[in-house]
Each structure stands twice: as structure tokens, then as C-alpha cells.
Amino acid sequence: MSLDLRLRHRFGAFTLDLAFAAPDGVTALYGHSGAGKSTIINAIAGLVRADEGRIAIGGRVLQDSASGLWVPTHRRKVGYVFQDARLFPHMSVRQNIGYGAAAVADPSTVVDLLGIGALLDRRPGSLSGGEAQRVAIARALMSEPEILLMDEPLASLDPARKAAILPYLARLRDEARLPILYVSHALEEVAQLANTLVIIKDGRVLANGPVADLLSDPGLARHVGIRGAGAVIEARIARHHDDGLTELSAAGGPLFVPALSGEVGQALRLRIEAQDVMLSLDRPHGMSALNVMAGHVTQVRSGEGPGVLIQLSVGDEGAKLLSRITRRSADALNIRVGMPLFAVVKTVAVAPGDIGPIGNT
Template sequence: MTLDIHLRHAFPGFRLEVDMVLPGGLTCLFGRSGSGKTSIVNAVAGLLRPDEARIVLDGARLDNLPPHRREVGYVFQDARLFPHLTVAENLTYAPRVRGRKVEGMARVVDLLGIGALLSRRPAALSGGEKQRVAIGRALLSQPRLLLMDEPLAALDEARKAEILPYVEALRDETGLPILYVSHALPEVARLATTIAVIEAGRVQALGPAAEILSDPATAQLMGLRDAGAVLTARIAAQEEDGLTRLETAAGPLWLPRIAGLPGRSLRVRIAAQDVILSRDRPVGLSALNILPARVAALHEGQGPGVLVRLEVGQEHILARLTRRSAQALALAPGVTVHAVLKSVAVAQADVGGLPPAG
């Protein structure tokens, strides 16, 4: 699947100029509020008619079609369920009004865990339940592409934690290409297979999630406070003391209990601000996770900080430290170091399922 998007549109005081070709999987449009993310998905959906547009999904032009013929599902920030209809009636609304047979109902209900909700009305649902129903309604419209515009932004942290696994299942089990808007970097790191960084109506960076997240230059655009890269890992063992031992390309990693059987593959986000560097392997520390690494690049910002890109096995993580510390350690590309990470520094929300290869 490829989605080819070329847009030109003038808003008052703002111009959208976007050119990008996206692969399958889940592509996150990441950027600050007002950067143009929602305008892009609205143009793809046909809710915005740009001054100039060429939108091609797998060789088929969408921009010259009305919205109802684009075969695009849309999940908004608020669920927008029909309050007078039951969950089952909301789910089947699109095929019923089009006079089509409802297909895949059982699979969608099972995928999203909403079987117990079918007879309820939206007023009796939690925020997370409403969003799962909204996703199900979009899926049952039989779309070729799913658009999700900040679907978790209105939820509290508990409800986000509830729904994230369902979005991962949607990404991994349906094969449906997804264009996902967010300005929450931990959420993006957990879900995205591809990231497009949008700033002032333009694409500033585009590429595989692991590459974008571990690039110090891109981290400046995405926000230093939340900067962090992802490691792939596999559950090796569930320890008796409540820790899970993971195997990574750089060595073992111990984290607070992660649900899953040995052998399960994961993606773990490691925040740059939680990584401490040492030239020699430290001893006498309480931190369990000490990963051998090599400095790949340093990126100095305008302030006193430095972002260090580290090679750990065949992957990369970031460390954020002061320029003074970098100078004291004589850091430079090629220098070997040890990356130290406290087990409790990685939150449960930073651990998610690994997307399928390819």
C-alpha cells in the first residue's frame, strides 16, 4: 500500500504545502497544535477541498471523488456516536444506510473487546469504550484506509492505557493502512511504524519510526522533554521478584512486570532524559540495566544540553545530558560508553507490541 499526498492550500496567515509518499502500516502525523496535521487528514477524507491536491491510494485517485466514495474510515477525537442508537446500531450504521450487508461484525467486536456493550447506548459507556465503538464503526464501513485524528487526546491516562492495546491490535491484525494524528510523543513511539513530522504546514521529517525517534536533529523538532528512542526486545523470563527480563540486541534489560509469555516481541521506549552515561562500566550501582554502547553522533542545542545518539547492538537510543558532562566524558563519535537505565524509569505505557516486519 502507498498513499501519495500532494497538497497546497492557503489559510488566513498559514499555508499548507505537503508532499509525501507513505507506506502501509500506521503512519503518525506528529506536530504541535496548529501545524496542519488535521488539515491533511481532512483533505484525504474529502472534508477539506484544498486549492491544489493529488491524493492517490494504491494507484487510485481520491481527490476527485466526493467523501462518501473515497472508502475512508474516520475516527475523530470525540467518538461522535449517535446517542439514540445502541452500540450494535452505531456499529452497523454505515452499511445499513448504504443498503449493504454487514460484514465482519464478529471479528471487529472480538478485536475491540466490545461484545458486552452491544445493547448499551453511548451515555452508559466510558470514554475508552466510546472510542473503541467509534473505531469499530469506522472498520465496519469497509474502508481501504483508516484516518484517526487524535483519538486518545480526550482520554485520561487510565483510559489511554486501556485503549492503546486495541489500537496496536488494529495496526497488527487488520492489515489496514492507518493515518494517525497525534502530538503525544510517547503515544507515537508506541504505535507508529512510520512518522511524518509536520511543522508550519510542511513535512520536516519522514521515515521509519525507529530512525526518526533516534535522530537527535528530529528530536529537536519533536520536543526535547519527551525525546526518546525505541528498542526491540523479547521477553526472556518472568522473574520471581516481580521483574521481567528482556533480551535486546545490546544485552539484558530488566523492567517491572510486563504481561506476556517468554518469546513475546516488544517495542520499548527509552526516554533520553532517563539515560546516564559512563565511560567505564560502573560498579556498586542500584541500577540493573547497564548497556554497552558506542557514540554515533552528538547534537548540541541552543541551551546547555546535548543529545547523544548511541549505537546499542544494531539499534539506537538517545541520551540527554549537559554540554559540560559531554565534555568531561570526552564524548565524540566512535567513543565507547555504558548506558545506565533505572528499571523503574520505563513506564508500562512505554512498552508495546512490536509491529509485524515489512
């Protein structure tokens, strides 16, 4: 099932005019405040009636301005999760997730998926922020929606609670088998969760495609934030070492990261920030950094300041890596497209919050 959307909507001096498709899994909507992201998901939910456009989920049309078709909000089969959980304070968790549930919905599946079995008899006031958001997601899923809309669902959580809920969202992505539209300003969430990325700028689609391709594109770095620019690569846990490191099998060779709790063989995706990647003409020796990957240059892009973004292709499968260095360093190394280079990444530079499971789908 997929979402197909084309919208044109004017409010004040701002015009939203865009089209994109979202497949099963997580499609992240990314852009600065005021770009139009919330308007998009509100239009899908039926909370905003776009001036023109067509919205269809799995072939079922929710709006078609050409024919005048408009499906009311309560008949759209849309699940919506907001920044704050918006649970009913006078109801237990069990009652909250049952509110508005489809008649045939099985709560046990959703309860197990989100790990809220121990919370069922508690009231919302006794829940942590992360627990409350898991309950809100469960309530949305119990309506058996055809699409799940999530509007910055982790924005109000501190880093520890955000890290605790991300694995549940990854399970939801891999097991729910429905399109999830996920609005976020946090690149670590996008990199961990999203299959597809849609970058919105001034009401238009600036870029749309696989998250690994877009986040490693030097040409898009200024739109996602130059300091947060980085690549997403896939790896598997190869071995846990006694000195507190986990060895990963990745494109370009082994990668060592701080100890992970996953089992050997588990598939992961890692976000490596461009500012944490050093470059060398020769394979380095006699240094503290453990991670060295061989590759060749595929793009070189200079910024307005002193920095240069270098895109590398590493490994036999051509995984993309991004490095941000000074123009002076790039000139000293005479970096050009096609030349071989070695990328060096400090082990502690890959934070646990930048590593997430891929799943078995």
C-alpha cells in the same frame, strides 16, 4: 495498499505545501498545533478541497487537480475517528457499528478485534471514554474503508483509559492491513503504535521515515520536544522474575523493567527517554541501576542551553539509543563520535505506558 499524497492549499496567511506516502500500518502525523495535520486528513476525507494536489489510495485516485478529478466524500471509502466518539446516543452499540456498514461487512471480526462483544446491547451513555472510542473505531471499520483516519482519538482520555485502549489499537495496526493515518501530540502513543512518522512544521514535511530512526535523531529532538526526546528499541520478553521484574532480551544485553503481563517470547517496542540514560566510560559496578548496555557514539549535538544529546549505537544490529546529559559532563568524559561508552538505564525509568507489542506481522 498505500496512500500517496501531494497537497498545496492556502487559507489566510498559512500555506500547506507537502507530499508523503503512508504504507500499511500506522503513519503518525506529528507537529505543533496549527502545523496543518488536521487539514491533511480532512483533505483525504474530502472535507477540504485542496487548491492543488493529488491523493491516491492503492492507486485509486481521490483528487487530481491537474485533471479536475474530485471524488465526493461519501464515495471515498475512508473511515474517520475523531477525538470524541460521536456515537448516536439513541442507538445501541450494535446499531451504532451497523450504521453505514458495508453490505458484506462481518461484524464479528471487528467486534472480536476491539473486544466490544459485551457492549453490544448497551447505549453510548453507559460507556466509558475508552469503550466509546473502541465502538467509534468499530463503526469506522464496518464501512470497510481503504484507509483509517484517526484525529487524536485518545486526547480526551485519562492515562488509565488511554493505557487500556492502546493494546486494541496495536492489534488494529497488526491485523487490519490498511493504512492508518494517526494524528497525535503524545510521543508515547506515536512510539507504541506508529511504523512511520511524518513530522509537520508550518505546513511542510520536516522529516519522514521509520519511527525508531526519527525519534532517536538528535537533530529532530527540538521538534518533538527536548524533554520528551528518546529512542525506540525492540526487545522480547525473556523471563518473568519473582521479585516483580520482567527481563527482556534487547540490543546491547538484557533489560529489566517492572513486571509485564505478556508471554515469554512476545515481541515489544520500548521508548526510553534520553533524560533517563546515563553514560559511563567503563562498565559500572556497585550501583543500583540494573540495565547497562555497551555501545559507541554515533552523533553528538549540543543545544542552546546546558544540555547535549548523545546518540549511541548498541548491540550487533546497531539499535539507536539517545542520552541527554549536560555539556559539562560531555566535556569531562571527552565524548566524541566513534568512542565506546556504556549506557545506564534505571529499571523504573521505563514506564508501562512506554512499552507496547509489535505483533507477528
